[in-house]
Amino acid sequence: MSTNKPQKRVVIVGGGPAGLMAATQLLASDCELILVDQKASIGRKFLVAGDGGFNLTHSETIKSFVEKYDSLWIKNAVAQFTNTDFVAFLHELGIPTMIGSSGKVFPEEDTKPIQVLNAWKAHLGDRVNYHLGWKLEDFQDGIAHFSAEEKTHTLSYDYLVLCLGGKSWSVTGSDGTWETLLKSKEVPIIPFTSSNSGLELYDNWLPEIDGQIIKNVLVSCKGFSCHGDVVCTKYGLEGKPIYAVNRGVRQDERPAITIDFKPQMQVDKIAQILKKAKTPTQGLKELKLSPVALFWLKTFVSKEAYNDSKKLAQHIKAFKVGIKGFRPIDEVISTAGGVAIAAIDEFGELLNQSKVFCAGEMIDWDAPTGGYLIQGCVSSGFVAGKRIANQLNK
Numbered sequence: 001m002s003t004n005k006p007q008k009r010v011v012i013v014g015g016g017p018a019g020l021m022a023a024t025q026l027l028a029s030d031c032e033l034i035l036v037d038q039k040a041s042i043g044r045k046f047l048v049a050g051d052g053g054f055n056l057t058h059s060e061t062i063k064s065f066v067e068k069y070d071s072l073w074i075k076n077a078v079a080q081f082t083n084t085d086f087v088a089f090l091h092e093l094g095i096p097t098m099i100g101s102s103g104k105v106f107p108e109e110d111t112k113p114i115q116v117l118n119a120w121k122a123h124l125g126d127r128v129n130y131h132l133g134w135k136l137e138d139f140q141d142g143i144a145h146f147s148a149e150e151k152t153h154t155l156s157y158d159y160l161v162l163c164l165g166g167k168s169w170s171v172t173g174s175d176g177t178w179e180t181l182l183k184s185k186e187v188p189i190i191p192f193t194s195s196n197s198g199l200e201l202y203d204n205w206l207p208e209i210d211g212q213i214i215k216n217v218l219v220s221c222k223g224f225s226c227h228g229d230v231v232c233t234k235y236g237l238e239g240k241p242i243y244a245v246n247r248g249v250r251q252d253e254r255p256a257i258t259i260d261f262k263p264q265m266q267v268d269k270i271a272q273i274l275k276k277a278k279t280p281t282q283g284l285k286e287l288k289l290s291p292v293a294l295f296w297l298k299t300f301v302s303k304e305a306y307n308d309s310k311k312l313a314q315h316i317k318a319f320k321v322g323i324k325g326f327r328p329i330d331e332v333i334s335t336a337g338g339v340a341i342a343a344i345d346e347f348g349e350l351l352n353q354s355k356v357f358c359a360g361e362m363i364d365w366d367a368p369t370g371g372y373l374i375q376g377c378v379s380s381g382f383v384a385g386k387r388i389a390n391q392l393n394k
């Protein structure tokens with residue numbers, strides 16, 4: 001039965017996983033759906049994420065899954081659209097998934113990232129109208145203003161969903177320039193910082209390490225810790241355990257990480273092996289430490305401690321490495337900071353801008369890489385899209 005009511009219009013700006021999931025939640029609602037992106041194609045960072053193994057989410061139980069996030073707001077969003085829900089959705093798209101040995105969820109082998117994106121676009125079908133190459137410049141009282149090459153455009157909206165991403169990899173369109181726009185609307189913004197970032201070391205720590213891998217160590221900082229392999233580069237350290245302690249490093253006034261080079265062995269056993277050996281260097285060889293560990297222990301442990309098996313064992317179990325800083329924001333996997341949680345309600349609606357929602361990495365939450373980022377983005381897109389759908393369906 002026709003109600004003769006004019007159809008409401010929802011404009012989603014940003015075609016990453018958050019924007020795509022917000023659109024997905026609105027497919028069944030009676031509304032006109034428009035998706036705008038400043039790039040000529042959508043999902044560019046999503047595709048970049050796919051380059052090094054497309055880790056879409058993680059298979060652990062939702063109880064421990066949500067603990068990987070820093071704020072209650074994003075934990076609540078993820079609890080509403082969980083890792084299991086996301087995997088079920090991917091299957092609905094016709095994307096089979098597999099669980100890697102570490103519990104990470106990937107599309108099945110031979111499924112390319114672009115196939116995942118195309119399947120999602122096909123799912124949205126012609127319910128969504130796209131305006132690509134349009135950059136959001138302003139919005140006010142139901143009218144959004146865009147620039148495109150030398151032209152400007154306006155779109156009226158009943159709901160506006162901002163899914164504008166963080167600030168790293170600006171080449172993908174996630175350039176964080178929206179910060180100025182939202183600040184001008186008195187939306188509190190937490191300054192962006194590098195997250196899931198490599199750590200830079202002081203120069204005297206760098207000789208001989210480039211290209212080496214320190215295998216199977218435990219890295220800790222301020223209550224954050226992670227097992228795994230650390231990759232050494234010409235500027236410092238990369239790899240999963242390094243990214244996992246980023247949050248700790250950020251909280252540390254004089255940042256330093258602690259590396260346990262032999263996590264599977266007790267300190268007493270290590271001291272025993274060192275004591276039995278003819279020389280400390282011989283003992284270190286027997287412990288099969290990586291060349292980087294050997295170089296650092298020889299260079300930075302005092303002579304007195306190096307020659308004392310107990311003290312040297314303690315250094316092997318808890319070796320302090322001073323941190324100079326994070327990698328430049330443009331090259332890191334994700335950014336922390338963005339729209340303050342205090343600026344939005346539980347659905348992502350801006351408290352000072354009715355019917356304007358935010359979702360995805362542009363909101364100030366943080367999580368380690370390993371599928372938690374994309375999951376946080378789709379879950380927050382779900383929450384915003386679902387809220388609007390419920391209001392439209394009333």
Ligand SMILES: Cc1cc2nc3c(=O)[nH]c(=O)nc-3n(C[C@H](O)[C@H](O)[C@H](O)COP(=O)(O)OP(=O)(O)OC[C@H]3O[C@@H](n4cnc5c(N)ncnc54)[C@H](O)[C@@H]3O)c2cc1C
Pocket residue numbers: 013014015016017018019036037038039042043044045046048049050053054055056057134135136137163164165166168169172173174175176177178332333334359360361362369370371372373374375377
């Ligand atoms: C190298 C790399 C590897 C990664 N690997 C993983 C991984 O394995 N697993 C994981 O979970 N995550 C990974 N990520 C992170 C993940 O890709 C992002 O967290 C996710 O894409 C963010 O989604 P989003 O929808 O919030 O924003 P984005 O995907 O960043 O999309 C934002 C969109 O908004 C558009 N936009 C911005 N400003 C405007 C404007 N003013 N007007 C119009 N459009 C605008 C941009 O063009 C962009 O298309 C990786 C990221 C990188 C860089």
